[in-house]
Amino acid sequence: MKQPEPGQMGLWGDEPFAEPESGSAWGAGSPAASGPGGAGRVPSGASGLTSPASLPPDDDADAPAGAAPSHRYPERQPGTLPHFRHPQAEREIRLSKAVVGYEVKRARRRSIGMVVGVDGLSVRAPRWVSWSDIETALRAKERWICTKLVEQRERAQRQMSARIDWREGASVPYLGDSLVVVLDPRIAGGQLHEVLPDAGLPGVPQRTLHLGLPHQATPEQIRDVAEAWLQREAMRVFSERVPVYASQLGVKVRKLSLSSARTRWGSASADGSIRLHWRLVHFSISIIDYVVAHELAHLREMNHSPAFWDVVRSIMPSFDAPREQLRHVAIPD
Numbered sequence: 311m312k313q314p315e316p317g318q319m320g321l322w323g324d325e326p327f328a329e330p331e332s333g334s335a336w337g338a339g340s341p342a343a344s345g346p347g348g349a350g351r352v353p354s355g356a357s358g359l360t361s362p363a364s365l366p367p368d369d370d371a372d373a374p375a376g377a378a379p380s381h382r383y384p385e386r387q388p389g390t391l392p393h394f395r396h397p398q399a400e401r402e403i404r405l406s407k408a409v410v411g412y413e414v415k416r417a418r419r420r421s422i423g424m425v426v427g428v429d430g431l432s433v434r435a436p437r438w439v440s441w442s443d444i445e446t447a448l449r450a451k452e453r454w455i456c457t458k459l460v461e462q463r464e465r466a467q468r469q470m471s472a473r474i475d476w477r478e479g480a481s482v483p484y485l486g487d488s489l490v491v492v493l494d495p496r497i498a499g500g501q502l503h504e505v506l507p508d509a510g511l512p513g514v515p516q517r518t519l520h521l522g523l524p525h526q527a528t529p530e531q532i533r534d535v536a537e538a539w540l541q542r543e544a545m546r547v548f549s550e551r552v553p554v555y556a557s558q559l560g561v562k563v564r565k566l567s568l569s570s571a572r573t574r575w576g577s578a579s580a581d582g583s584i585r586l587h588w589r590l591v592h593f594s595i596s597i598i599d600y601v602v603a604h605e606l607a608h609l610r611e612m613n614h615s616p617a618f619w620d621v622v623r624s625i626m627p628s629f630d631a632p633r634e635q636l637r638h639v640a641i642p643d
């Protein structure tokens with residue numbers, strides 16, 4: 311077994327590009343309150359039970375079944391697990407491969423059902439079923455749950471990168487605005503050009519991103535040069551915003567790096583390392599600030615307890631709006 315990593319928390323982007331029909335549902339056929347292992351078996355026809363590459367390797371010793379608390383995590387918890395949170399989550403469970411915040415709907419029904427949709431995991435349960443019964447059912451289905459959650463995130467990520475049509479004249483989202491791609495063989499790399507106000511039409515982007523490429527450049531070449539420029543910009547913007555919130559919180563950031571994790575917007579480690587997804591540079595500063603504030607708040611509270619949200623609120627009183635926006639951000643077509 312690997313040595314546990316230092317405590318780490320991640321912020322997971324909710325599905326930015328919803329496909330309502332893409333949810334996966336599983337209903338337990340057996341009675342819900344039947345104790346460990348009895349709350350439901352994996353249906354033999356269930357698909358995708360292999361472990362996706364973005365989940366940590368099997369390491370069940372870290373999370374003995376039934377040992378996980380619902381909301382708070384002990385400090386010594388190895389914290390490299392992916393985190394998925396339903397927007398209406400009222401409970402959180404630590405499975406062996408992920409921390410999952412889930413919605414619970416009490417319903418007139420006889421068994422526990424589960425749906426993994428664009429928002430995450432939603433559980434339908436009879437009114438008489440206890441929380442521990444629900445947790446038992448979730449543990450029995452954890453491979454299915456984790457696989458479906460990762461599939462949802464990966465689909466969103468693919469859609470995100472596929473949205474930009476990499477050619478001359480393409481529109482690239484940048485800090486909540488759009489830039490128009492111009493191929494410009496005279497320069498190297500990328501350059502942001504401010505177009506004079508009267509040169510534009512209302513509703514037409516005012517700025518261009520000049521890329522040092524010949525006019526016959528391929529879409530892959532254009533994407534590579536543009537993404538390299540966006541990544542440098544991401545680092546520049548993050549390097550400006552992180553110290554602002556770090557000083558308000560009185561925390562020390564020892565290392566700031568870009569991530570391109572397939573499913574998370576940011577993460578914080580107890581050693582003071584912060585990682586932020588470079589694609590945040592597509593979004594408005596208020597969304598970037600929320601992710602920065604969220605991750606830095608983890609340097610004070612390495613969990614998602616009410617105390618953690620109090621820390622976030624102390625530096626960003628109205629974080630609900632950007633947090634909600636982050637759930638619905640979309641790259642313009």
Ligand SMILES: [Zn+2]
Pocket residue numbers: 319320321604608613614
């Ligand atoms: Zn977090």
